[in-house]
Amino acid sequence: MALPGIRKGPWAAAMGASCSRPRVMVSVALACWLLLAGQGAAAWLPETLQIGRLSLVYDEWSVALSRLQLERRPGAPLALSIDRIEGPAGLIPLWASLRLAPRATGWRLDGVVASGRGELVMHFNGFGNGGELHRLNATVEPLHFEPGALQPIRLWSGLGGMLRDVQGSIGLALDWQMGQPATADLALDVAGLSFDTDYGPVGMIDGSIRLDRLWPPRTAMPQWLRIEGLDPGRLVERLEVEVLAIEGIMDAEFGFSFTEAGRLYIEKSRLEARGPGVIRYRPAEPPPLLKSQGANVDLLVAALADFRYDAATATVEGFVDGEISIALQLQGANPELYEGYPIELNLGLEAPVLGLVGAGREAMDLPIRLRRALQELGR
Amino acid sequence: MTRFSMVSCAAVSLLILLQGCQPTVQLEAPKEPIVINLNVKIEQEVRVRVERDLDELLEDPELFGG
Numbered sequence: 001m002a003l004p005g006i007r008k009g010p011w012a013a014a015m016g017a018s019c020s021r022p023r024v025m026v027s028v029a030l031a032c033w034l035l036l037a038g039q040g041a042a043a044w045l046p047e048t049l050q051i052g053r054l055s056l057v058y059d060e061w062s063v064a065l066s067r068l069q070l071e072r073r074p075g076a077p078l079a080l081s082i083d084r085i086e087g088p089a090g091l092i093p094l095w096a097s098l099r100l101a102p103r104a105t106g107w108r109l110d111g112v113v114a115s116g117r118g119e120l121v122m123h124f125n126g127f128g129n130g131g132e133l134h135r136l137n138a139t140v141e142p143l144h145f146e147p148g149a150l151q152p153i154r155l156w157s158g159l160g161g162m163l164r165d166v167q168g169s170i171g172l173a174l175d176w177q178m179g180q181p182a183t184a185d186l187a188l189d190v191a192g193l194s195f196d197t198d199y200g201p202v203g204m205i206d207g208s209i210r211l212d213r214l215w216p217p218r219t220a221m222p223q224w225l226r227i228e229g230l231d232p233g234r235l236v237e238r239l240e241v242e243v244l245a246i247e248g249i250m251d252a253e254f255g256f257s258f259t260e261a262g263r264l265y266i267e268k269s270r271l272e273a274r275g276p277g278v279i280r281y282r283p284a285e286p287p288p289l290l291k292s293q294g295a296n297v298d299l300l301v302a303a304l305a306d307f308r309y310d311a312a313t314a315t316v317e318g319f320v321d322g323e324i325s326i327a328l329q330l331q332g333a334n335p336e337l338y339e340g341y342p343i344e345l346n347l348g349l350e351a352p353v354l355g356l357v358g359a360g361r362e363a364m365d366l367p368i369r370l371r372r373a374l375q376e377l378g379r
Numbered sequence: 380m381t382r383f384s385m386v387s388c389a390a391v392s393l394l395i396l397l398q399g400c401q402p403t404v405q406l407e408a409p410k411e412p413i414v415i416n417l418n419v420k421i422e423q424e425v426r427v428r429v430e431r432d433l434d435e436l437l438e439d440p441e442l443f444g445g
Binding site (some may be wrong): 292293296338342345346 | 412416417
């Protein structure tokens with residue numbers, strides 16, 4: 001059925017103005033405006049208002065709302081329903097329903113946003129005054145992922161094949177309050193989450209993450225997650241480090257916090273091998289960085305040519321966008337070296353890991369850039 | 380005491396003494412492993428310099444016509 005439409009231009013422009021304040025939910029702003037209008041000046045508004053389609057654009061974000069319906073009955077809360085919310089890009093289409101009722105001062109809202117088949121359901125309530133939201137509570141019902149059933153890619157196609165065979169559950173709750181500054185309590189609960197990636201499987205993640213400010217994110221105290229079943233061998237394989245091969249599975253106690261400025265800091269996190277494993281590092285010659293370390297390097301390289309470890313631990317600490325310290329401790333032996341005499345390796349590494357990864361990516365583009373340059377030369 | 384008896388007593392005493400001092404040979408591998416300590420600090424400037432050099436090379440008009 002064709003719904004009566006409203007000319008898109010002026011509405012889109014009006015909603016654009018509301019969107020310039022991201023903290024105010026668009027739908028709330030629209031309903032709130034009508035609620036206020038209903039209290040006085042705009043008695044000309046109909047009891048039921050239907051809008052066929054409304055496009056909202058904010059910077060690079062765009063959202064299309066289809067079949068909006070507003071009902072304004074005397075003595076009843078203002079009801080807004082939206083049959084379909086599409087966007088931002090890749091997000092599963094949603095529908096929404098909310099009730100807005102006047103309070104002694106301002107208004108109160110209750111509502112739900114959900115996907116068509118109920119994969120994603122968020123309940124929310126809050127109150128505000130005029131066009132401002134003062135407090136918002138939102139709860140996302142736990143998402144239960146299972147291979148062959150719900151997968152994150154169904155919720156957001158932008159993930160592509162990044163996460164596969166996802167299993168486990170994630171729940172989210174938010175309590176946000178306006179103020180100077182605004183306060184928030186965001187709790188993300190992860191239980192028995194496991195998945196496969198191009199960089200190796202992640203066996204199981206358990207823990208809870210709490211933020212006390214949404215943006216820039218901030219944590220009141222270090223957050224810890226237990227991550228099981230990491231496979232560094234797959235990571236090395238994926239990164240195509242031909243001189244290195246690793247066998248063995250590791251578990252981690254991973255801690256992090258966001259500082260006042262929103263910087264991500266890795267607390268002293270610990271990785272530990274689940275059992276014995278093997279490291280084979282066979283460079284054509286020792287890396288230049290190690291050459292200054294003297295005779296130790298020759299022995300180290302000889303040991304790592306086929307190092308069978310019984311125990312392996314690593315601690316990681318530092319700012320993700322800065323210098324990260326990694327301390328690696330291996331206990332084992334190389335059967336071909338000193339007849340398998342026990343060796344203990346203590347390796348300390350300090351590096352701007354994120355910067356190196358970025359530089360590494362650029363370096364991986366080198367062949368492409370060279371090819372392009374040569375093609376240009378040939379024209 | 381006859382001369383024979385004296386010699387016998389001395390021999391027996393010597394044997395007892397020697398038995399008490401019998402050396403024990405034990406083969407035991409040292410328990411401490413070989414320990415290798417190594418600390419490395421990686422500076423990003425190395426990569427950045429290579430990138431910069433390459434960019435200059437790609438923009439070299441003599442090689443790639445600018």
